Amino acid sequence: MQSVSIFDSTLRDGAQGKGISYSVEDMLAIVRILDELGVGVIEAGNPGTNPKDAAFFTAVRSMKLKHAEIAAFGSTCRKDVAAQESPALRALLDCGTELCVVFGKCWRFHVDHVLETTEEENLRMIRESVRFLREQGRRVIFDAEHFFDGFQDDREFAMRAVNAAVEGGAERICLCDTNGGTFVDDAKRIVRYAVSHLSVPVAVHFHDDCGMAVANSVAGVLAGATQVQGTLLGFGERCGNANLSAIIPDLQLKRGIACIPQESMGHLTRYAREVASVANIQVPSGAPYVGSHAFTHKAGMHADGVIKTTRSFEHVDPFLVGNRRRFPTSEISGKAVVFARVQQFLPELELHSAESARILDEIKRLELLGYQFEGADASFELLVRRMLGRLREHFELLYYKISSEAGAAETAGASAIVKVRVGGEIQLMAAEGNGPVNALDLALRKALTVFYPVMNRIKLTDYKVRVLDGGSATASRVRVLITSTDGEDAFTTVGVSDDVVDASFIALQDSVEYLLLKKGDERTVLEGEIENAAE
Numbered sequence: 001m002q003s004v005s006i007f008d009s010t011l012r013d014g015a016q017g018k019g020i021s022y023s024v025e026d027m028l029a030i031v032r033i034l035d036e037l038g039v040g041v042i043e044a045g046n047p048g049t050n051p052k053d054a055a056f057f058t059a060v061r062s063m064k065l066k067h068a069e070i071a072a073f074g075s076t077c078r079k080d081v082a083a084q085e086s087p088a089l090r091a092l093l094d095c096g097t098e099l100c101v102v103f104g105k106c107w108r109f110h111v112d113h114v115l116e117t118t119e120e121e122n123l124r125m126i127r128e129s130v131r132f133l134r135e136q137g138r139r140v141i142f143d144a145e146h147f148f149d150g151f152q153d154d155r156e157f158a159m160r161a162v163n164a165a166v167e168g169g170a171e172r173i174c175l176c177d178t179n180g181g182t183f184v185d186d187a188k189r190i191v192r193y194a195v196s197h198l199s200v201p202v203a204v205h206f207h208d209d210c211g212m213a214v215a216n217s218v219a220g221v222l223a224g225a226t227q228v229q230g231t232l233l234g235f236g237e238r239c240g241n242a243n244l245s246a247i248i249p250d251l252q253l254k255r256g257i258a259c260i261p262q263e264s265m266g267h268l269t270r271y272a273r274e275v276a277s278v279a280n281i282q283v284p285s286g287a288p289y290v291g292s293h294a295f296t297h298k299a300g301m302h303a304d305g306v307i308k309t310t311r312s313f314e315h316v317d318p319f320l321v322g323n324r325r326r327f328p329t330s331e332i333s334g335k336a337v338v339f340a341r342v343q344q345f346l347p348e349l350e351l352h353s354a355e356s357a358r359i360l361d362e363i364k365r366l367e368l369l370g371y372q373f374e375g376a377d378a379s380f381e382l383l384v385r386r387m388l389g390r391l392r393e394h395f396e397l398l399y400y401k402i403s404s405e406a407g408a409a410e411t412a413g414a415s416a417i418v419k420v421r422v423g424g425e426i427q428l429m430a431a432e433g434n435g436p437v438n439a440l441d442l443a444l445r446k447a448l449t450v451f452y453p454v455m456n457r458i459k460l461t462d463y464k465v466r467v468l469d470g471g472s473a474t475a476s477r478v479r480v481l482i483t484s485t486d487g488e489d490a491f492t493t494v495g496v497s498d499d500v501v502d503a504s505f506i507a508l509q510d511s512v513e514y515l516l517l518k519k520g521d522e523r524t525v526l527e528g529e530i531e532n533a534a535e
Contacts, residue, residue: 003258005227017235038260052472076129083132092223103143107150130168191467205225213242269322376494394516419444
């Protein structure tokens with residue numbers, strides 16, 4: 001089986017993405033994840049310019065990696081400076097990594113207008129820098145910066161630059177599309193030429209400024225490149241780097257070119273989400289293979305086709321990359337989609353066509369009012385269970401009351417009173433919060449914790465408000481989506497009203513009811529006594 005080496009630069013090029021900032025602990029955590037995935041090379045930062053990167057290289061030496069090797073990144077020596085006197089090259093040596101990545105200019109335009117030196121001096125800088133590192137026992141990959149632009153501007157100039165690195169002892173030449181403007185046909189043609197004219201293996205490194213980094217990377221491999229550089233989630237400088245979470249399954253699942261251990265492929269989605277969590281970002285919902293929408297079928301015709309045979313609207317089985325298919329319910333869903341969704345939480349139910357149609361009609365009615373069940377699976381399940389008589393309500397809300405205070409920041413806030421009935425017992429609780437919704441949330445939880453200790457585990461993780469008819473100004477109808485977790489599972493509920501507090505409380509009640517539906521067997525003795533008394 002043909003194979004290609006995966007070179008991940010999440011810690012170096014990825015750190016150049018807007019909003020991305022790692023601690024040393026974050027960097028070590030990402031190394032563990034990438035190593036588990038089976039990445040061949042993990043490129044860390046530039047120790048010559050960043051003390052934090054230098055601290056990372058000290059810390060990473062004690063890690064025992066199963067698959068990956070760590071590479072340090074830096075520049076060639078500067079013009080008119082001998083390689084052995086270069087602080088940047090000395091910093092690379094101090095890292096202690098066996099593998100070093102050195103970048104140099106391969107575009108005449110840059111040599112003339114950025115370095116402001118001669119071609120001969122540029123070639124010396126490349127050749128001597130690589131040779132110096134090799135003489136110190138290091139292996140070297142040469143990053144041919146701006147190679148694709150340089151090749152199209154002056155092919156012989158670009159080739160002389162990369163051959164200088166080969167003469168210095170580089171074990172691999174990485175062709176870099178630093179500006180990200182290369183088209184796929186040019187990428188394939190240029191890589192094929194370089195592969196046929198170089199005596200060492202070729203890698204490719206594409207940026208995504210034209211949205212072609214993944215396509216160019218795949219084309220580069222098909223043209224003879226044996227290593228692909230990128231970042232696992234594609235983030236990086238400007239528009240980002242080639243997205244390895246798409247490239248890896250593209251090559252391995254679609255072209256039979258091994259990139260990572262086969263047993264790791266089924267965990268690709270999990271690893272991508274773990275890296276995103278460390279980087280404090282979300283995996284884009286529409287990301288190929290690993291996004292939450294990658295195997296989501298909303299349109300009735302599409303969902304019906306997938307239910308009958310998955311190949312009808314899926315290019316691969318989501319199981320192969322550790323993802324799953326989803327059937328969000330909305331006004332454009334068909335009865336087959338409703339049936340498939342209901343079967344996920346009531347598998348024993350034989351839902352008749354009339355019942356599916358009734359549920360679908362109710363969804364359409366509620367969505368006309370502003371509800372949205374596509375992103376609120378918990379509220380959808382509660383709705384269906386209520387309609388089918390399959391829901392035991394765990395509490396009854398008798399009333400709630402809120403009061404808000406305005407004033408100095410340290411005294412402003414809100415208080416709430418909530419009164420609920422569980423069986424034959426009534427409980428009234430009050431709470432103060434940062435605002436009316438927070439106060440209601442705390443009061444409701446306090447009232448129900450008396451009966452259901454599991455309430456101590458629920459936590460709100462996201463709160464979104466959308467105005468549905470902005471023309472009504474402050475009287476507009478609003479939709480509130482609340483995401484909660486019990487520490488194990490996350491679930492989203494929805495509420496709609498002309499009053500933002502009321503909409504929020506509808507969603508809050510659903511979140512509590514859903515938690516008790518899933519964990520309601522964890523009750524106090526008191527509740528059992530209440531239920532017995534009620535009987």
